[in-house]
Amino acid sequence: MNSFFLFSIIFWIAAWTINIFIAQSNLAKTKMVLPPILFGVSLLLIWEASISAFDVSPVILPAPSLVFIKLVSSVSILWVDFVQTFVKGALSGYIFGCSAAFGVALLVDRFKFLERGLLPIGNFMAALPIIGTAPILVRWFGFDWESKSAVVTVMVFFPMLINTIQGLQMSDKIHRDLMQTYNATSFQTLIKLRLAAAMPFIFNGLKICSTLALIGAIVAEFFGSPIKGIGFRISTEVGRFALDMVWAEITIAAITGSLFYGGIVLLEKVVTFWHPSQRGRS
Amino acid sequence: MNNAFLPVLTISTFIVLIWYSFSIVLNSSWALDKAERNDQKLSFSELVHDTWSQKKPKLPTPHQVGYEMWKTIFDKKVTSKRSLVYHGWITLSATLAGFMLGTLLGILLALAIVHDKATNLSVMPWIITSQTIPILALAPMIIVVLSSIGFTGLLPKAVISMYLSFFPIVVGMVKGLRSPDLLEIDQMKTWSASQFQILIKLRLPKSIPFLFTSLKLGMAASLVGAIVGELPSGAIAGLGARMLSGSYYGQTIQIWSALFTAAILAASLVGLISIIQAFVFKRMMIVR
Amino acid sequence: MTDETVISAQSLDLTFQTNDGPVHALKDVNLNITKGDFISFIGPSGCGKTTLLRVMADLDQPTDGTITINGVSPKAARESRAYGYVFQSAGLYPWRTIGKNIRLPLEIMGISKSEQKERVEKVLKLVELEDFEKKFPWQLSGGMQQRASIARALAFDADILLMDEPFGALDEIVRDYLNEQLLKLWHSTKKTICFVTHSIPEAVYLSTKIVVMSPRPGRIIDIIESDLPDKRPLEIRDTKEFIDIAQRVREGLRAGHSYE
Numbered sequence: 001m002n003s004f005f006l007f008s009i010i011f012w013i014a015a016w017t018i019n020i021f022i023a024q025s026n027l028a029k030t031k032m033v034l035p036p037i038l039f040g041v042s043l044l045l046i047w048e049a050s051i052s053a054f055d056v057s058p059v060i061l062p063a064p065s066l067v068f069i070k071l072v073s074s075v076s077i078l079w080v081d082f083v084q085t086f087v088k089g090a091l092s093g094y095i096f097g098c099s100a101a102f103g104v105a106l107l108v109d110r111f112k113f114l115e116r117g118l119l120p121i122g123n124f125m126a127a128l129p130i131i132g133t134a135p136i137l138v139r140w141f142g143f144d145w146e147s148k149s150a151v152v153t154v155m156v157f158f159p160m161l162i163n164t165i166q167g168l169q170m171s172d173k174i175h176r177d178l179m180q181t182y183n184a185t186s187f188q189t190l191i192k193l194r195l196a197a198a199m200p201f202i203f204n205g206l207k208i209c210s211t212l213a214l215i216g217a218i219v220a221e222f223f224g225s226p227i228k229g230i231g232f233r234i235s236t237e238v239g240r241f242a243l244d245m246v247w248a249e250i251t252i253a254a255i256t257g258s259l260f261y262g263g264i265v266l267l268e269k270v271v272t273f274w275h276p277s278q279r280g281r282s
Numbered sequence: 283m284n285n286a287f288l289p290v291l292t293i294s295t296f297i298v299l300i301w302y303s304f305s306i307v308l309n310s311s312w313a314l315d316k317a318e319r320n321d322q323k324l325s326f327s328e329l330v331h332d333t334w335s336q337k338k339p340k341l342p343t344p345h346q347v348g349y350e351m352w353k354t355i356f357d358k359k360v361t362s363k364r365s366l367v368y369h370g371w372i373t374l375s376a377t378l379a380g381f382m383l384g385t386l387l388g389i390l391l392a393l394a395i396v397h398d399k400a401t402n403l404s405v406m407p408w409i410i411t412s413q414t415i416p417i418l419a420l421a422p423m424i425i426v427v428l429s430s431i432g433f434t435g436l437l438p439k440a441v442i443s444m445y446l447s448f449f450p451i452v453v454g455m456v457k458g459l460r461s462p463d464l465l466e467i468d469q470m471k472t473w474s475a476s477q478f479q480i481l482i483k484l485r486l487p488k489s490i491p492f493l494f495t496s497l498k499l500g501m502a503a504s505l506v507g508a509i510v511g512e513l514p515s516g517a518i519a520g521l522g523a524r525m526l527s528g529s530y531y532g533q534t535i536q537i538w539s540a541l542f543t544a545a546i547l548a549a550s551l552v553g554l555i556s557i558i559q560a561f562v563f564k565r566m567m568i569v570r
Numbered sequence: 571m572t573d574e575t576v577i578s579a580q581s582l583d584l585t586f587q588t589n590d591g592p593v594h595a596l597k598d599v600n601l602n603i604t605k606g607d608f609i610s611f612i613g614p615s616g617c618g619k620t621t622l623l624r625v626m627a628d629l630d631q632p633t634d635g636t637i638t639i640n641g642v643s644p645k646a647a648r649e650s651r652a653y654g655y656v657f658q659s660a661g662l663y664p665w666r667t668i669g670k671n672i673r674l675p676l677e678i679m680g681i682s683k684s685e686q687k688e689r690v691e692k693v694l695k696l697v698e699l700e701d702f703e704k705k706f707p708w709q710l711s712g713g714m715q716q717r718a719s720i721a722r723a724l725a726f727d728a729d730i731l732l733m734d735e736p737f738g739a740l741d742e743i744v745r746d747y748l749n750e751q752l753l754k755l756w757h758s759t760k761k762t763i764c765f766v767t768h769s770i771p772e773a774v775y776l777s778t779k780i781v782v783m784s785p786r787p788g789r790i791i792d793i794i795e796s797d798l799p800d801k802r803p804l805e806i807r808d809t810k811e812f813i814d815i816a817q818r819v820r821e822g823l824r825a826g827h828s829y830e
Contacts, residue, residue, distance in 0.1 A: 120290050
C-alpha cells in the first residue's frame with residue numbers, strides 16, 4: 001500500500017465526515033451542492049489510487065487520469081462520434097418520435113374508442129425490449145445515422161404516447177365543468193385547459209425518452225455502423241483492449257446524457273412552474 | 283378492463299392488416315426483380331403469394347414468424363442450439379439473476395438513503411444522474427473486462443442486468459419509504475416507536491405499491507440488459523445472440539422470432555409480477 | 571309563469587345509475603325563481619341541492635320533467651352564457667395569474683382584448699382584489715382564491731349566478747366577511763343568485779327565499795320566504811326575526827329527517 005492510496009482513504013473518510021456535518025447543519029444551499037461533489041471526488045481519488053496501489057492493468061480498468069489524457073488528446077474523434085451518434089442519430093429520432101407520438105395522442109384523444117384500445121397496447125409495447133428492433137431497422141435503413149434515428153423513433157414513441165394520453169386525461173373535473181359552463185368548444189378546452197394540465201406528464205415522457213434516445217442510438221451502432229459513432233467506437237476499441245478510449249467515449253456519453261436530461265428539466269421548470277412538485281423546491 | 287377488450291382487439295387487427303400490407307410493399311421489389319430475371323409477369327395474387335413466403339424477406343409476415351417460432355420452440359429439442367427454448371432460457375437466467383441482484387442492491391441502497399441523511403445528500407444526486415447516462419454503453423466493456431479476469435457466461439450479463447434494474451428500484455423504493463406523511467410518523471413517535479419499528483410497521487407496508495411498480499420497470503430493464511449483454515460476447519447463445527447472428531446472415535425471420543420471444547418473455551415476466559401484485563394487494567387490502 | 575320568472579322547474583326527476591344500483595337524486599321538484607331573487611338551497615348531504623344546481627347549469631341532465639332558464643332549456647341557456655358558476659373549491663387554473671384566470675371565460679367567448687382588460691379591472695374591484703391581478707392562485711389565501719373565483723364568474727356579466735357551497739371550505743371569520751361582501755355585490759349588480767349551502771345562519775342571512783331539501787329521494791320539503799330587510803348588517807343575526815326564520819328552517823330540516 002502506498003501513501004497515495006492511504007491519502008485517498010483518509011480523504012474519503014474526511015469527506016464523509018464533512019458530509020455528515022453538512023447533513024445536520026442548516027446550510028440549505030451547501031446541502032444540495034457540496035456533498036455530491038465531495039462524494040464524487042473521493043470516488044475518483046480512490047479509483048485513481050487503487051489502480052496504482054494494486055497495479056491494475058489498464059486493459060482491465062484505466063486510471064481516471066489516463067482517461068482524461070485520452071479524452072483531451074482525441075477531442076476531434078470524440079466530436080465526430082458525438083455528432084454522428086447524438087446529433088444525427090439520437091436527437092433527430094428523439095424529435096421525430098416524440099412529435100409523432102404527441103400528434104397521435106392528440107388524434108387519438110378525439111376518439112375515445114381508439115384511446116381505450118391504444119392505451120393498453122402502448123403500455124404493453126413500452127415494457128417490451130424495443131431495442132431488439134435495432135437489427136431489423138439497421139437492415140431497412142442502412143448502416144448510417146438514418147437507421148439509428150429510426151431505432152430511436154420507435155423506442156421513444158410508446159413511452160411518449162402513453163404519457164401524453166394519460167396527461168390529457170389529467171385535467172380536474174371542476175376545471176372541465178367550468179369550461180362547459182363557458183360553453184367552450186372542445187378545441188378551446190384542449191388548448192386552454194387540457195394541454196396545460198398535461199404538461200407535467202408530457203415532460204415526464206420527454207425525460208424518460210431522453211435517456212432512451214441515447215441508449216437506442218448507441219446500441220443500434222452495435223448492429224452495424226459507418227466507422228464513426230460512440231457505439232461503434234466503444235465496440236471496436238473494446239476489441240483492441242484500448243479501454244482508455246472506451247472510457248473517454250463513455251464519459252462523453254455520460255456528459256451528453258446528463259446535459260440533455262438537465263436541459264429538459266430546466267425547460268420543465270419554466271413551463272410547469274405552477275405545479276406543486278416544482279413550487280415545493282423553490 | 284372489459285370495455286377495453288373490443289378497442290384493443292380492433293386496433294390489434296388493424297396492426298396485423300397493416301403489417302401484411304407492408305410485407306407486400308417492402309418485399310415486392312425483390313419478387314418483381316426475380317420475376318423479371320425469369321421473364322415472368324406476376325399477377326397480383328402471385329405477387330402477394332410470393333411476398334408472403336420469401337425465405338429472407340425484408341419484412342416477414344406474422345404467420346412466417348409464428349411458424350418459425352412454433353418450429354424452434356416446440357419441434358426442436360430444448361438442448362439443440364437451434365431451439366428458441368434453449369436461447370430463451372439462457373437469456374431468462376441472466377435476466378432473473380440480474381433482476382434479483384438489482385432488486386436486493388436497490389432496496390438496500392434505498393434503506394440507506396432514507397435512514398442516513400449524509401448518504402441521501404451525497405449518493406442520491408449521483409443515482410439520479412446515472413439514470414441519465416446511457417449505461418448500456420458500458421455493456422461491451424463489462425463483458426470483455428470480466429471475461430479477461432476469468433468470468434464468462436452468466437455472470438457478466440447478470441451484472442449488466444443488475445446495473446439496469448437497480449435504478450428504478452432505488453428511485454421507487456426511496457419514494458415509497460418516504461411516502462408516509464408527517465402525521466403518520468409523528469403518530470408513531472408519540473408511541474415512542476424505534477426507527478426500526480417505524481420501518482417495519484409503517485414505511486415498508488406503505489412502500490409496497492411503489493415496490494411493485496419499480497419491480498415491473500426493473501424486470502423490463504433486466505431483460506434489455508441481458509439481451510444487450512449478449513451482443514458483444516460473439517453471438518454464441520441467447521436471444522440477443524440470435525438477433526445478432528440473424529442480422530449477420532440476413533435471416534430476418536430468425537431476428538423477428540427472437541424479438542417476439544423476447545417480447546413474450548418480457549410480457550410474461552411483467553405479467554407474473556402483476557399477478558403477485560394483485561395477490562399481495564388483496565391480502566393487504568390495498569385499493570387502487 | 572310571469573315575465574319575471576327566470577328559472578322554472580316542473581316535476582323534475584333525476585336518477586343516477588351507479589354500481590350500487592340507482593340513486594334517486596331528485597324527485598318531483600317544482601320551483602319558480604323570479605328575477606333578482608337570492609335563493610338558498612339547504613339540506614343534508616345527498617339531498618340533491620348540488621344536483622339541482624348542476625341541472626340548471628346543464629352539467630347534469632334530468633331523467634324526467636322540464637326545466638327552463640330564461641324561458642329556454644338549460645343547454646340553450648349555457649350556450650348563450652346566461653349564468654356564471656362558482657364551485658365549492660375555487661377551481662382557479664394554477665398556471666394562470668388571477669387576472670388571466672378572470673380573462674379565461676372572456677377569451678373563450680371571444681371578447682376583445684381591450685374590453686377584457688376593462689372587465690377584469692371592474693370585477694377585481696368588486697371583490698377587492700385589485701392588487702392581486704399579477705399573482706398566481708397558489709400565492710393567495712383560500713378566501714382570496716374564492717373571491718377571485720367569484721370575480722371570474724361575474725366577469726362575463728351573466729344575469730344568473732349559480733354558487734355551489736362557495737364558502738363551505740373556509741373558516742367562519744372569513745365566511746362572515748365574504749357573506750357581507752356577497753350581499754353588497756348582489757345589491758349593486760341586481761343578479762339572480764342560486765346559492766347552495768348547509769349552514770342555516772348563512773342561508774337565512776343571505777336569502778330572500780330558502781329552499782329546504784331532504785335526501786333519499788332528494789326533494790323539496792319547504793320554501794321559506796324571508797321578510798328580513800334588504801339592508802342586513804351582520805348583527806341582524808341576533809334579532810328575533812332572524813332567529814324565527816332560522817327556527818323554521820331547522821324544523822323543516824328535522825321534518826325531512828324523520829322519514830328515515
